[in-house]
Amino acid sequence: MTSDETPAIACRNLWQVFGEGAKTALGEALARPEATPETAAQALHEAGFMPAVQNASFDVRQGELFVIMGLSGSGKSTLVRCISQLLPGTDGEIRIDGENVMGASKKRLTDLRRNRLGMVFQHFGLFPHMTVAENVAYPLKAKGTGKAERTARAQDVISLVGLDGREGSFPRELSGGQRQRVGIARSLAVNPDIWFLDEPFSALDPLIRRQLQDEFLRIQATLKKSIVFITHDIAEALKLADRIAIMRDGKIVQIGTPTEIVLHPVDDYVREFSKDVAKGQHARVASVMQTDGSTGLGPDDPGLTTSMTLDLALAHCMKLYEPVPVRDATGAIVGTVQPSDLVAALQVEES
Amino acid sequence: MSAAGAAIAPLWRLSMGARAAFLTLIVGALCLMLEPVAPWLIKWPTGWVLPATDWVGAGLSWFLDAIKPFARACSAMLSYPMDWANMALNGTPWPMVIGLVTATGWYLGGLSMAALGFLGLSFVLVSGYWFQSMNTLALVAVSVPLAIIFGGILGILANEIPRVKSALQTLLDVMQTVPTFAYLTPILILFGFGPVVGLIASAIYAAPPMARNVMLGLERVEPEIKEAAIMSGGTRLQQLFQVEIPSASSQIMVGVNQCLMAALSMVIIAAVIGGFNDIGWEVLLTMRKAQFGQALLAGMVIVVFAIVIDRMSGSLAIERQRHDIRIVWAVLGIAGLFTALALLSNSLPNPDDLTLMNPVAQAVDQSLTDFTKTNGAWLDSVKNTAMFYGLLPLRIGLDNAVLPFTWGFSWTMAMSAGLFACAGLAGLLLAWRGRVTAGLMLVILMGMLETGIAELPWPFVLFGVAALGWVASGRRLALISVLLLGTILLAGLWERSLLSLYLSGAAVFACAIVGGVIGLVCAVSPLAWKAVRPVCDMLQTIPLFVFLIPVLMVFQIGEFSAFLAICAYAIVPMIRYTRHGLVETPGDMLEAAVSSGATGWQILRDIRFPYAVPSILLGLNQTILYAFAMLVIAALIGTTGLGQSIYLALGKADVGLGISAGAAMAILAMISDRMVQGFAEERRRALGL
Ligand SMILES: Nc1ncnc2c1ncn2[C@@H]1O[C@H](COP(=O)(O)OP(=O)(O)OP(=O)(O)O)[C@@H](O)[C@H]1O
């Protein structure tokens, strides 16, 4: 059994460099005196290699929904393909529940994929010659599960994604949204602990996308998987994520909760992402409240809680000037907020 | 020294093509000038020829002898399925065979396909060639599964092991250029006379398209589908057989279709070995006896088979709802009932006695005789004009071809000088207008016309080919071409090679012009394309062999007939690719041109044509390969050159000559292929495609 402290996925100094003889080139570039990841990447670029993932380090906790975001070509897919070992990774370490999978045997990887990992693809990757039911049951078939059992299990996940009645259809007969539901169902067939989703909703139109996002959250609420979710859409990232990693040209430039990303972007690149989102809808009261008791409490208690968005909180204390208490989910007072701080927080960007 | 340097300096400022052309011109001129003192410059002396053909023969014979016992065992083993297939097809009463084909047609393509199958086989029945057809079909039925398995395994191996892939690619490229007859001689020696030779030859010949399509299909499976299979936890074998191969099935079915067509074509060609009473043999026999009506009838039977097989297997590649299985049973039931009734009442006609078409054949023969009798003079004049004013000068040069007997005067030195002077002037004019390469090429071509392709000095050919190769793709191609051509020279196959080059060159030239124009017309007028397209489809489905019949009927044996047969076969890709290239211009480019105020003609010349050049070059490339393929078949009706050598070698079971001449042919085809590809590639890059 894995203890709760072991992260579901731990990535340390992960590199993926494309090109003939990349491994030696990376080794040499890193072995140079005073080499930093930046200079190494620069040297590799100049030598004609493509360092698509550079020195990535992060943890995904058990049950966490970890979103990787970045522009097209920033290396998101490459990163997630390294973790799932669809790409070998050039250097570094990937631990899944504490077990290093870099360079694991084929047999071990097959085993992992049959029991622990699931993946959803941007363009669905459905098998054109199989029906919906067969597609969904395929991972079980590969594993050698008996027919009756796999049909029953496939039926369960098909119901879970709301595709009852379409079991006999072929992928070509489905709409885009339905196809991705099949992709999701298939990736859930073996009931994996770790779930990779590579831009699962990007190929869909906005309405269907929103619908699938909501359903995805509903499924996640019941299943509680550890998830790596890729997107280039900030709104989607903020809506879904527990934490977000932002990638740029192969590097992870910031990792943080949605609020941190929105309120404290580390550089212009990240700021550019969050520019168009209404901060008040994403940042929570918890991010601006004071917990050291340095400010006294005013007379009013408009009923703020830690998980309220700034917009909502502001609406509650529009007319107040004195600090107000903030309660947690149980109703205990855990901090205070100066209403003017709420306004200030919303205006960080303009400064 | 410095003066010479200064004189040469401007030369290096010319474009690459102009430089190459200039140097080639100098080499050619030198050769011509030095001819009196050094005749060996024109003709490779026989004393310098290495008996390479004999060596190849000896080496191969030794090798073939070594593996003969094994081969004979194979052939003994193969004779079983052969006999079974024969028995099955010939033993089944014909109404059942027709019923089966019709039912299959229905299942694959519905009513129209069923009708095609029914009518096609009915025609075969009444033609009186039922048994011969079933024999041919039996050969195909055994060779195709062999080719599919063999080709499929090769394709899968290539997909799994990258190193095998590049080796296989090269092998397939070579096999595509080796002429069909060349396969037959070693197989003949290995496996002995008899139908097994045709069987093995066609299995070998039909495997490459299968391998190619399997490879292509597997390569084209969407990466995400492959990844999904991996992430589903499949082992490599599961991924391959449960996901990748089924996903690639339509491309693989295209392979099956091509495999069938190739097998049919080869089975018919293999009839020249004789020893098996199949439909190809029937065509040969009747052709030799000058019974053209019958030959045409047998040829039609082949065409019918080709079309039925092609359309039915072609519909395999299109994913479509299969048709109602109940009708299949109904058709089979009716056929069975019919057979049973006929057998019971003892009135099932023997297909051999069915000669409904014989009167037609005789009528065709008769009218043909009449036609040639009444139009003989006219036809002869067509043929003679083409020969005397076209093919012959191209072959032996104006200096030898212009005779009082044909042209009304004889060629003199003064005329040569005049011709060169004119060409030189025109060339200069072009150069002065800035088109140096074109000017130089004009002079070179005039020189070639004066000398004749078959009599070109070998240093000039080597140098010219090297120059072309260099311009087309670089030093590597130039070097390889010279080395390969040098081998031909040393092996003493040079003159025959030039003869082959001349005839295929003439055919390709004619195809390029005529096909290009037809393609252009089809691109401009959809109506014309509607008419031309079925003809193209038809010409591409017909096995090579059948092309010989009509030309032979009208123009008898000879080079001109061979020329026509080659043209008829090789023109199709030129038409298709020209039209395709011209039609496929991106819409936004056209809109930009229209909004700039270009007229239709200007758009064609300035936008469509340049954009279509790579496609047209690819068409030319295919045309060249087709021409070489047909050249060897055309040896049956009288050509000189390599094709004839290969054919003769087959008759004498001379492996050395057969393989050497086949290799020479393959070398020529390969060099032209690479060069045209090189030019096409260069154009594509220039256009940023
Ligand atoms: N197999 C490969 N060989 C060479 N370069 C590659 C390969 N795969 C990806 N790359 C390069 O790595 C970089 C990152 O690609 P990746 O697909 O990870 O981007 P991405 O962030 O997923 O973009 P998108 O949002 O468009 O999917 C790109 O510049 C790409 O060209």
Ligand SMILES: [Mg+2]
């Ligand atoms: Mg991606």
